[in-house]
Amino acid sequence: MAVEFAQTHASSQALKQVFQKVNAQSCPRHFNFHLHTVHSDGRLHPEELIQQAIAIGLQDLAITDHHTVSGYQVAQRYLNELKLSNPHLEYTAPRIWKGVEINANLLDVDVHILGYAFDHKHLSIAPYLQRKTTTGKAYQANNVIAAIHQAGGLAVLAHPARYKRSPQDLIPAAAFLGIDGVESFYAYDNPQPWRPSATETQRVQQLARHHNLLSTCGTDTHGLSLLKRL
Template sequence: MAVNPAPVAVSRPAAQNMPALKRVLETIRADSCPYSFNFHMHTAHSDGQLQPEDLIEQAIAIGLKGLAITDHHSVSGYRIAQQYLDDWKWRSSSRRGSSSNTCQSVPYLWTGVEINADLLGIEVHILGYAFDPAHPCLQLYLQHRAVQGNAYQAANVITAIQKAGGLAVLAHPARYRRSPIDLIQAAAHLGIDGIETYYAYNNPNPWKPSPSQTEQVQKLATHHQLLSTCGTDTHGLNLLQRL
């Protein structure tokens, strides 16, 4: 059963609370997304269509408990979304304090990013969560473009995310030109924290994880003792769909 990621006493901002996120990911199931949690979505600050403010409005309307915006090589959309969410919470609190009895759930927003990397000679995408976006190790990866050279190697991307206090996750492992068996094994060997187990590879409507790929990736996650994430990989105007 999914749990609410209640904040705990930590010195880092809530969006960088990696232990809280890890506890949530330990509960993720096939039905966690898209109505309870969504850890893969894009805004107009990379290759998505939603403005960050509109994304947060949808997340609130859907009733999401937790989410992360994973724009490509950028956290500018996240920053706007975080400010908007903070303002929304303040306005909501003021309304409740004055006259309204309505109490909408407030989603928990973690930092997020999607970074291109080389793994076994092919390009993959690595998701980062709950990291410090100001950490020096990540600055090269947050310039709105893919990197080259040694920094492009998956080992270095994973290390940078983890040094910044975050979790590194291999995105949609069954979408690449190499077997997820090979890729997940290689990523696990490099110390990755998790894999995107629940993903809709053929963009069904309504959204649901692809059964055959999910079964395979689930087994690999268990075998390699990796966390599982879920996400719609939204690029359009609806958080409940990929496109």
């Protein structure tokens, strides 16, 4: 158990260093930390997602299905198999980070918290990997964030300008609860081609800096292309 936690901690610290490189140009062709597959409400099979990621030239990605890591597990196994038959992929294929998207209550608003690089076998995270939203105390944002941290991972507030309360309310509240970052670079109006929404990005970035939070990016892909959301 101690060895597994040490490995998970090292993984989350490595991911934190990657997050520190993220900027407005990172997504969707360099980094993408918000992707869904058929294992939740996406349309891509994990194998298709990996094929696209390789073709695009992504460096790092995270599969963040709702309340499950099964899509990530299939994708990681598939990529490992590809590397065995295509040794050059060991150096060119993207790095896949374990992720999950969890519903939570923050300031009486249903928000989504992204968990990354955690030990999915840790007891703390188990209630959130049952393919459904939790209830009661487990549904509260402070407990979601704590569970991700106890499992050695990082917690990030997804698309913070998409809720019934403003980022100015939600981000300070999440920061107070110990969240690690916010999804600063997000396309709220689904533009073609994908690009982060300028006004919201500026506002969220300012809040992230003020509260010393990491900034991440993601297309929140639910459709058939990693280059857009739908």
